[in-house]
Amino acid sequence: MSSLNLNNIYVGENGRVQLSGGSSNIDFVDTVDQMIAARRIPADNLESRIEKNDEKLVALKELQTLIGTLKDSMANLYGATSYDNSKNIFESKQIFASSDGSTAASLIGVTATNAAESGSYTFEIDQIASNHKLSSDTQAVAAGADVTGLTGTGEFTITGGTGSASITVNAGDTLQDIRDKINNAKDNTGVQASVIKVSATESTIIFTSTEEGVANRMSFSDDTGSVLQSLGVLTDATTIDAANVIDDGNDALIKLDGISVTRGSNEFSDLIDGLSISLYDAEPGTTVTIGIEQDLNQAKTAILDFVEAYNAVQSFVNEKTFVDTSTGKASDDAILLGNSSVKSIEAALQQIAGSFADGVTDRPGKDDYTVLAEIGIDFVSYGANADPTLSKTLEIDETALNAALLNNPGEVMDLFLFRGKSDNSDVSMTSFSGKTSAATYEFTIDASAGDINSVTYDKTVNGVTTFGNVATINSGSSFTTEDGLKLFYGGDKMAADTATITTSKGLGSQFFFELDSILDDENGLLSQEISEIETQNTSYGDKVDRIDERLAGQREVLMDKFIAMESALARMKNIQSSLDELMAAGKEKS
Structure with missing residues (x-):
C-alpha cells in the first residue's frame, strides 16, 4: 500500500491541482523553486545591499542627531550678537545681596540680564508704592439689601489712573449692585470695588485703585443726587472723607547710592540697565547692598556640555569604524568603516579642536588663550591598553579650567567667541x-x-x-x-x-559654522550621504521588483512545461498499460 505525499501537491495560479512528479517521480515543484532561486541570486545580493544600507542609514541618522546636539551645545559659545548680550553666556550675571537691617530678601528682589554691568549698588527703601484705598461708612443693612432708601438714587463719576466712568444708582439697588457697576467699568477707570460684610445687618464698600502710586489715585463726584455723600465716601460733592481713607496711594521712595528716586510702582525696570528691581517692604535707615558679578558657572557648564557632546560624536564614530589592530578585522558594528563623509567630518572636528583661535594672538604680559589645551581641554592620551572608544576624544582638567575662568574670563571668552x-x-x-x-x-x-x-x-x-x-x-x-x-x-x-x-x-565660532555646514539640509555632508544611500536603496528595490516580476513569469512557464511533461508521461503510461493488457490477452488465447 503506497502513501500520498501532500508536499508534492501543487496548485497553480490558474487553480489547477497537480501531483508534483506523479508520473515522472521528479519533484518538479522543488526543482523549479531551486532553478528560480538560482536565477534570483542577483536580487538576493541587492537585498543584502539594501539591508546593509539600512544599517548605515540608522547609524548616519544617529550621528546626525549627535552632531546636532554638539551644534546646540555651541549656541552660547560662538559669539552670536544681541543688543542685550543675552546670547553671550560669558556675560551671565549672578547677584549677591546683604543688609544691615532686616534680611535683604524681605525688602528687595533683584534679577539681572546679561546686559547688566558688574558692580555694586546700595539701596535705602524709605517708602514702597501702594494702592489708593478708601471705604464708605458702615451701612446698617445687609450686603444684598436695598440701600437706596439710605443713599437715595442718582449718578456719580468715578475717576482713576485709566480714566472716568459714570455710575447710576437706581431704586432697589444694593451695595452689591453698586459694586458690580463699578467693577464693570474697572478697565476704563482703574478702580475696583468690594463689599465687606461687617455683620449680619451691616456692610461697607471698599474702593481700591488697580495700580499703585500717586498717578493712580482715585477721585469721585456726585453729579445728580448725593449717593457717595450718603455712603460717607465724600464730605461734599467732590471731597473725599479723609477719615475713611485706608491708604493714600503713595509712590515708592528709595535712595540709590544716596540719590533719591521716586517711582509710581514697586517694580523698577528702568533704573539700571539690565536690572529688574522689586520692592517688598520699606525700612528707612536700612542699607541693602546689591552686588552684580559674572556667573562663571554658566560659562563652565556650557564648556563642559560642549566637551561631552564632542566626545559623544567621536565615541560613536570610533564604535562604527572600529578595527581590531591585533587581528586587522573590523568589528560587527563597524558599519561606517571607510565612509568618506564620516572620515571628512571626523577630520574637520579634530582639526578645529586642535587648532588656534583665529585672530587671537599672545600679547606681552597677557594670558591670552589660543588653543583649548591652555584652559585644560586636550585630547585623551591613548596608549596600547586604552579603551578604543576613547580614541581622539577630549578630557578636561577642571582645575585648569576653573583657574582660567576665574583669573582670565575675558581671554576664555575670546578663545571661544x-x-x-x-x-x-x-x-x-x-x-x-x-x-x-x-x-x-x-x-x-x-x-x-x-x-x-x-x-x-x-x-x-x-x-x-x-x-x-x-x-x-x-x-x-x-x-x-x-x-x-x-x-x-x-x-x-x-x-x-x-x-x-x-x-x-574663536574656536566656538569655528565649530558652530562647521557643524552648521555639515548639517545643512541640502548641501551638508550628512544630508547628501543619507540622500545618496536612500536613492541607492530605492534603485535597488526597483531592480528587485523587476527581477521578481520576471522570475514569476519564468516560474509559471517552467511549471507549465513540467505539468505538460507529466501529462505526456501519464498518457504514455496509459498507452503502455493498454498494450501490456493486449499482449497479455493474446498470450492467453494462444
Missing part, C-alpha cells in the same frame, strides 16, 4: 556669518544729508591687505561686507566718518 572690536563708538557689529574673516577692516563712511551714501573698506587678513572693497548699504543705518560682517552706524550721517573694526574667530 567671534569678536568684533571697534575704535569708533558709532560703529558696532550686529552680526556675522561663517564666511566672515578674522581680519582688520578700515572703513570710510561717506554720509551726508542724513543718509549713508557709500561705505568702502580696506581688509587685512594674515598681513595681506585688499584695498577699495565696497560694502552693501542695507535699509536703515547698517551695511554689510562681502564676507558677511554686518555693522550698524549710529552717527549723525551728516559728514564722512571712519572706523576700524578688528575681528577674531
